[in-house]
Each structure stands twice: as C-alpha cells, then as structure tokens.
Amino acid sequence: MSPPIDQLPAIRLKELQSRMLSWKQPAYRAKQIIEWRNKGVLDPQAMRNLPTPLQDRLRVEIDCQPLTLTKRMLSADGTRKYVFSLCSGKMLETVFIPEAGRGTVCVSSQVGCVLDCAFCHTGTQGFEANLTSGEIIAQILAVKQDLRESSGNGSDNCVVTHVVYMGMGEPLANEQGVHNSLDMLLARDGLGISQRRITVSTSGLVPAMQRFGEKFPxxxxxxxxxANNRLRDELVPINRKYPLEALRKCLDDYPLDRQRHITLEYVMLDGVNDRDEDMEALASFVRPARERVNLIHFNPFPGTHFQGSSKEHMDAFAAGLIQLGIRATVRKSRGQDIMAACGQLKAETQAA
Ligand code: SF4
Structure with missing residues (x-):
C-alpha cells in the first residue's frame, strides 16, 4: 500500500519547507503556498506568484483539494450550507452562520455518526468515515474562499471568526482527525484562530473528554x-456506557480556568424533557459556577416522531432555570429552511 499523500489544508510550514528543499525550490515558496492556503486558495493554478512547473508538481504530489463542493444553499436568514464530496464519493455537510460582528463555521468531523441520538438526523445515517484533519480544515478554507468570492460579487461581507465542531459526527470519536485539526487551527502557521473562538461539542465520551481537556483549552x-439516566439512555444512547454519574465526575474534574465555562446543550422536546420535573433534575445536575445551559429548539427532519417545545415554553423553562440559580439561554435556530440547523445535517445523497 502506498503511503497516504499529504493534504495541503493540514500541512505545516516546516514540512512544506523541507518538501520545497527536496524539490530544489527556495524555502520562501513554502511561505507563499501557506499564505494562499490560509486564505482559502487551494488550487495551485490560482496561486499566481508560483511558477507553472511548481504549480504542476504541487497538484501531482500533494492532495491540494481533498473536498469537492457539490452544492451550496443559502438560507433566508443568511446561513449557508455546503455539501462536499470526498474522493471516496462520501458526502458531508458544513454550515456557515453569519451574525453581527462574527461568522461561525460549523464543521463536520465524521461522515454520518455511530451514536444514533434519538433527535438527530445525522444519527439515522449510521457511521461511514472519520474525516482527516485535512478534510476538517478544508471545510473552513472552502467557506473562506466562498465568502471572499461572494463579497467580491458585492453581496455580503462576512468573515470566519469562530469555529464550532457541531456538524456531522461525534468529534471525540475521531480523536486523531479532530486533535490534529485543532493543532492546525490554533497554530500561527495555520489559521491562527483564538482558542476562545473554538468550541468542540461532545455527547459525553468520558475517557476522550479527559484526554481532550488536558490538551486543548x-x-x-x-x-x-x-438529566436523568432513564431518559438520557433513550435520547443519547452513549449514556448507557457513560451514565450521568460518570459524566458529572468528568465535568467536575475538567480543567477550566476561571473565566471559562462549559456549555450544556439541551434540545427541548415537547412532553419528553421539558416538564417541571425535568427542569428540577437539570437544575440539580448543573454546577452554576462552571456550567451554563443552552436550550436548543428542536429542528424536525423526515421520519422523526418528536415535536419541539413551543417558543413560549422554552422561554418559561429558561426563566425557571434562572430562578433556580442556573445561567440559561435559548439558542436562536438558524438555517432551518435549508436543513442546516442543529441536528438536521445528513448527507444530501441520503436525505430521505
Ligand atoms: S447528536 Fe451528534 S453525536 Fe448524536 S447522533 Fe447526532 S451527530 Fe452523532
């Protein structure tokens, strides 16, 4: 089997410099390539300050564009959803959410997901593949490129300021791809995104959370x-392996500096987890000094039997939590009209 070819989105400056040396190219060529790459330009032909033979060699010896954009959708609220294909033909989705003064890319870490959370469209797809760090970073670069082209066309003027790992897949079930992509996001020769602007979401893989907390702030x-095991076993089946007691202990031990907090995501399902007793169980689970609750609107998908709680009920539930001393907010749902909202992602090829 031939060794895996390097993917340009994940390649570090030092590696590229030694590659340039071995190709008898000056080391500054590596910097030029990295500058293009970090702007989102991955096609060597578009790297205008490179000589044509180097552009050709790059294309042959490095996997410059591990993702192919197959579809792009624009929501009425400005949210963009991108469908990409891998060279294997598998499909994944990425979302860009513009807000006043910030732009967030929601990346996928896997194609499909093995965890099968009851309220999630991705879970119905099953697991297909872990994404490499290059494929994760390529999602962000593709969004950057698209935003630049759109602003050139005189439409909006958004930029990528934040990255969340909340797309398809359980990030901590793909530790290699996610850890390496975070190294690249945080690195100076990488995308240089501040640690405070990156969020990784997990459904509670306790041992992987411990490893993650030690490594990435x-x-x-x-x-x-x-917040009770019987219901969480049904909604988030990984709870059967790592029940709330184990999750609680992991959260208590999780390294956290004083200015930071952990967000507990809570999708609100009508008559399922939005009753008074659910609120009380939630309030007694949360450690107010370290954690806050984010209530999420349930976004329906084909075949689901759940219904979301009403907006009024969500607001009342949040107010009830606040009265109990818990910091709670209701997250605004974005991109629902293009199936880009939380829990709605599923490879377009399998949309039914
Ligand atoms: S909610 Fe996350 S972990 Fe659960 S099935 Fe969906 S993608 Fe997987």
Missing part, C-alpha cells in the same frame, strides 16, 4: 438533553 459543549 478551547470551549467545550456537552450534549446533555436529559
């Missing part, structure tokens, strides 16, 4: 969705 979000 980025924001952590935990998909809680129920």
């Amino acid at each position: 980025v924001n952590l979000a935990v998909s809680l969705h129920a």
Whole structure:
C-alpha cells in the first residue's frame, strides 16, 4: 500500500519547507503556498506568484483539494450550507452562520455518526468515515474562499471568526482527525484562530473528554438533553456506557480556568424533557459556577416522531432555570429552511 499523500489544508510550514528543499525550490515558496492556503486558495493554478512547473508538481504530489463542493444553499436568514464530496464519493455537510460582528463555521468531523441520538438526523445515517484533519480544515478554507468570492460579487461581507465542531459526527470519536485539526487551527502557521473562538461539542465520551481537556483549552459543549439516566439512555444512547454519574465526575474534574465555562446543550422536546420535573433534575445536575445551559429548539427532519417545545415554553423553562440559580439561554435556530440547523445535517445523497 502506498503511503497516504499529504493534504495541503493540514500541512505545516516546516514540512512544506523541507518538501520545497527536496524539490530544489527556495524555502520562501513554502511561505507563499501557506499564505494562499490560509486564505482559502487551494488550487495551485490560482496561486499566481508560483511558477507553472511548481504549480504542476504541487497538484501531482500533494492532495491540494481533498473536498469537492457539490452544492451550496443559502438560507433566508443568511446561513449557508455546503455539501462536499470526498474522493471516496462520501458526502458531508458544513454550515456557515453569519451574525453581527462574527461568522461561525460549523464543521463536520465524521461522515454520518455511530451514536444514533434519538433527535438527530445525522444519527439515522449510521457511521461511514472519520474525516482527516485535512478534510476538517478544508471545510473552513472552502467557506473562506466562498465568502471572499461572494463579497467580491458585492453581496455580503462576512468573515470566519469562530469555529464550532457541531456538524456531522461525534468529534471525540475521531480523536486523531479532530486533535490534529485543532493543532492546525490554533497554530500561527495555520489559521491562527483564538482558542476562545473554538468550541468542540461532545455527547459525553468520558475517557476522550479527559484526554481532550488536558490538551486543548478551547470551549467545550456537552450534549446533555436529559438529566436523568432513564431518559438520557433513550435520547443519547452513549449514556448507557457513560451514565450521568460518570459524566458529572468528568465535568467536575475538567480543567477550566476561571473565566471559562462549559456549555450544556439541551434540545427541548415537547412532553419528553421539558416538564417541571425535568427542569428540577437539570437544575440539580448543573454546577452554576462552571456550567451554563443552552436550550436548543428542536429542528424536525423526515421520519422523526418528536415535536419541539413551543417558543413560549422554552422561554418559561429558561426563566425557571434562572430562578433556580442556573445561567440559561435559548439558542436562536438558524438555517432551518435549508436543513442546516442543529441536528438536521445528513448527507444530501441520503436525505430521505
Ligand atoms: S447528536 Fe451528534 S453525536 Fe448524536 S447522533 Fe447526532 S451527530 Fe452523532
């Protein structure tokens, strides 16, 4: 088997410099390539200050564009959804959410997901593949490129300021791809995004959370969705392996400096987890000094039997939590009209 070819989105400056040396090219060519790459330009032909023979060699010896954009959708609220294909033909989705003064890319870490959370469209797809760090970073670069082209066309003027790992897949079930992509996001020769602007979400893979917390001081979000084991076993089946007691202990021990907090995500399902007793169980699970609750609107998808709680009920539930001393907010749902909202992603090829 031939060794895996390097992917340009994940390649570090030093590696590229030694590659240039071995190709008898001056080392500054590596810097030029990295500058193009970090702007989102991955096609060697578009790297205008490179000589044509170097552009050709790059294309042959390095996997410059591991993702192919197959579809792009624009929501009425400005959210963009991108469908990409891998060279294997597998498909994945990425979302860009513009807000006043910030732009967030929501990346996928896997194609499909093995965890099968009851309220999630991706879970119905099953697991297909872990994404490499190059394929994760390529999603962000493709969004950057698209935004630049759009602003050149005189439409909006958004930029990528934040990255969340909340797309398809359980990030901590793909430690290699996610850890390496975070190294690249945080690195100076990488995308240089501040650790405070990156959030990784997990459904509660306790041992992987411990390893993650020791390594990356980025924001952590935990998909809680129920604060009693019986209900969480149903909604988030990984709870059967790592029940709330184990999750609680892991969260208590999680390294966190004083200015930071952990977000507990709670999708609100009508009559399922939005009753008074659910609120009380949630309030007693949360450690207010370290954690805050983010209530999420349930976004329906074909075949689901759940219904979301009403907006009024979500607001009342948040107010009830606040009265109990918990910091709670209701997250605005974005991109629902293009199936880009939380829990709605599923490879377009399998949309039914
Ligand atoms: S919510 Fe996340 S972990 Fe659960 S099935 Fe969906 S993608 Fe996987």
